[in-house]
Amino acid sequence: MNSPEISVALPVFNEAENLDELNERLAHVLASTGRTWEIVYVDDGSGDASFEKMAAFARKDPRVRALRFSRNFGHQMALTAGVDAARGRIVAVMDADLQDPPELLGEMLKKVDAGYEVVYAQRTKREGEGAFKLWTAHVFYRLLKRWTNVDIPVDVGDFRLMGPRAVAAFRRLRERHRFIRGMTAWVGFRQVGVPYVRPARTRGETKFPLRKMLRFALDGLTSFSHVPLQLATWLGFLVSAFAFLYILVVLTLWILRINVPGWTTLMVFVLLLGGVQLMVIGVLGEYLGRVYDEVKGRPLYVVAEEVGGEGPGEDTAKV
Numbered sequence: 001m002n003s004p005e006i007s008v009a010l011p012v013f014n015e016a017e018n019l020d021e022l023n024e025r026l027a028h029v030l031a032s033t034g035r036t037w038e039i040v041y042v043d044d045g046s047g048d049a050s051f052e053k054m055a056a057f058a059r060k061d062p063r064v065r066a067l068r069f070s071r072n073f074g075h076q077m078a079l080t081a082g083v084d085a086a087r088g089r090i091v092a093v094m095d096a097d098l099q100d101p102p103e104l105l106g107e108m109l110k111k112v113d114a115g116y117e118v119v120y121a122q123r124t125k126r127e128g129e130g131a132f133k134l135w136t137a138h139v140f141y142r143l144l145k146r147w148t149n150v151d152i153p154v155d156v157g158d159f160r161l162m163g164p165r166a167v168a169a170f171r172r173l174r175e176r177h178r179f180i181r182g183m184t185a186w187v188g189f190r191q192v193g194v195p196y197v198r199p200a201r202t203r204g205e206t207k208f209p210l211r212k213m214l215r216f217a218l219d220g221l222t223s224f225s226h227v228p229l230q231l232a233t234w235l236g237f238l239v240s241a242f243a244f245l246y247i248l249v250v251l252t253l254w255i256l257r258i259n260v261p262g263w264t265t266l267m268v269f270v271l272l273l274g275g276v277q278l279m280v281i282g283v284l285g286e287y288l289g290r291v292y293d294e295v296k297g298r299p300l301y302v303v304a305e306e307v308g309g310e311g312p313g314e315d316t317a318k319v
């Protein structure tokens, strides 16, 4: 099979009920662009009929491919596998729950044609999300912008289109704790956003409970910022400054001989310093754990099965 012009890579985790509509809408949109295309589904260890569905699409249409992971490796890994396996010159990545509307691809493609290397979909509004998620996401994206030296756009998920040079650069980033929306910003080139209203999930439920969201946010922060690591330095200065002032107070009291038994003060300081020290050690631990994960050098994911696409492509990186 010759390389298609566009590949669309989609991570799938228990989305069986969304796949029929998704595949149909995607195929329709791609056909309307008048270019050659392929769809690459990556099943991230689903427990439902997701893989059977995508494998059936793949058997029916040679332009559809289905990969199955050996277990659940997570959204970011499934996305990575999709980009690795893609044979198209231009690669689009999007969620499989229809929250990233396929119909936006046409407009995004025009930006790639206009010379942009990375075109991301920017949420102007998010429907069907709780106030808590909206607020935490708002704060998180702005904090990230302040604390990192990479220009990561705000309110942008992983829905994007990459041109050939961005794809090649992205494939070379093999870090284990992946924050893809940051990594695609890191590769540089000309980047642009296309605004859209993010619809609510119509079927199934989110696969990102609060615990996973927090892990992911922490990966984003630690992958792109050393500010938390430098926290110890600043806290050190701050606490030292207070300590110095307090020494003056203690000395004055000593000179004036109105020395009081200072148990309360002592306890407050011991507890405060203990807390600060543990917190800073915790920050070190977060980074150290990530260093350990990198040093192990394991592959990012394991593919168990692949259906469709008429044999392996020429230059697909596997790990």
Ligand code: UDP
Residues within 6 Å of the ligand: 011, 012, 013, 014, 015, 044, 072, 073, 074, 075, 078, 094, 095, 096, 097, 099, 205, 206, 207, 208
């Ligand atoms: N997903 C995945 N592996 C996971 C969790 C999610 O491949 O461990 C997929 C999921 O099927 C969907 C996309 O990642 O296509 C985004 O997940 P979800 O819609 O649950 O996230 P949300 O939109 O709620 O942030």
Ligand code: MG
Residues within 6 Å of the ligand: 095, 097, 099, 201, 206
């Ligand atoms: Mg979703």
